[in-house]
Amino acid sequence: MDRINHHPILGERPKKEAVTFTFDNTTYVGEEGDTVAVALLSNDIRTLRHHEESGSARGIYCNIGHCFECRVTVNDIEGCRACLTVIEDNMKVESGKRLPNPLKQGGSFDE
């Protein structure tokens, strides 16, 4: 998604330094001060994880730390909220994955 550079009330968007990070081993560029969620959305990525059981795709919901829908792994620390974590150069972000489930085999199931 595009950044909002011009705003009728807030004015021009201030210039920010570029920050390079990886998401699932692909390199992306965000801006200083971006959260992981914002940097990824600005790269048109909405899916941050797949539900642990059903495997369905999930993105941000509240964007302010309340819902825990946006959990990702940041520099090997699991369960970080993408909407609260600010990107840093060389940060390694990985999407939350569906867990292998030996008891329920094949197909998809409801959550």
Next chain:
Amino acid sequence: MSDLIIVGAGPAGLRASIICARNGLSVTVVDEYMKAGGRLLGQLYQEKDGEWWNGLQESERLYEEALSSGVEIKLGLSVIHIENSENAWTVHTNAELLTSSYLLLATGAAEAPQPIDGWTLPGVMSVGAAQVMTTVQRVKPGNAGVIIGISVLGSAIAMELDMAGIHIKSMVLPKKTEFNEEFANPLHVMESLSHISHLAPSKLIQWSSPLLKWKYMRNLSTRFFPKRGFKIWDFPVHLRKAALEIVGESKVEGVKVAAIDINGNPIEGTEEIIEADFVCIAGGLYPLAELAALTGCPFLDAAELGGYVPLHSEKMETPVDRLFVAGNITGIESAKVALAQGEVAAYSILQHATNHENFKEKVNRSVENVQQIRDQAPLSFNPHINEGRKKMQNSWNEWLNEHTKSSHLA
């Protein structure tokens, strides 16, 4: 160890921190967000007198003021547990332990989820999420969106998105269920909307809201509500359409809507798909009060305040010794009320901590100020807020009578 820990760097917490620090207390403010300001950050709207309320600017000002008053502000730190021992609070965060004599909970409010089929698809978000994305983070939440839920908050935020050049295709009601009468019945929704008439340049809303005072007229105006919807700002608002389902394969592709009758029931054969790449759900707000429960503070359930609220007096004291509350944790209201409540809490804490006579007077004056501000608030989330406040005061008085403990501020 500090004199006071404040959880929440929203308007209530920041305002309280400034006053307490300027009067000699050592104050630490903790907030899990990376920026100070809380939900004030994303607020941007024009008030009755035409002035702009710029929450981002207000937040920055409060933050600078707090820093220059000597407040220590710890951002990006989540409070996960609280313990009260004899004369000290221990506040557990995700990174460190903090201790203080006094504790002020100013944790604000959260949006109640409004589940609807398809709502977990990437691209579906709360209106508050879109507000922050647009106004604070300056990235478009999407190119073309549908807002489900027609409320004061939803409308104020829809206007913000519109202002930033984001295409809102329409605002519709949610499908009626057993639990959401308040949000899905066109009559109820019309009534709540009349409270933001001044924010709506649309002649229809402005013109109709005085008439809405009469139930009969309200019925009439909803019945004759244009089926095509009407335009507030630049987008159509449909009080006679409901979202049945959000559709999409692995992300939002659109919303399936249907026409509804005056009671909110879908009319068969009228289903259509509105294409969209994002959807905002506007539910209600409720006080974020879990931390108060950890302290053993009793609660009152008051719908007018937004749900379960820690028991407190108008001086923002609670039944728990050295525990105070301020802002939306005490009931859902606008940011200006939260600021004023922060002031009350600050003077109450100062009076308790120093026993100075002159703070007593300040407490009383700031309590009066809250009511004045409440009466002039540009946004009112619940039309019956004053009844909610009265209920709380009555419960407080009952609690005082039952307990021999004399109020530390009486």
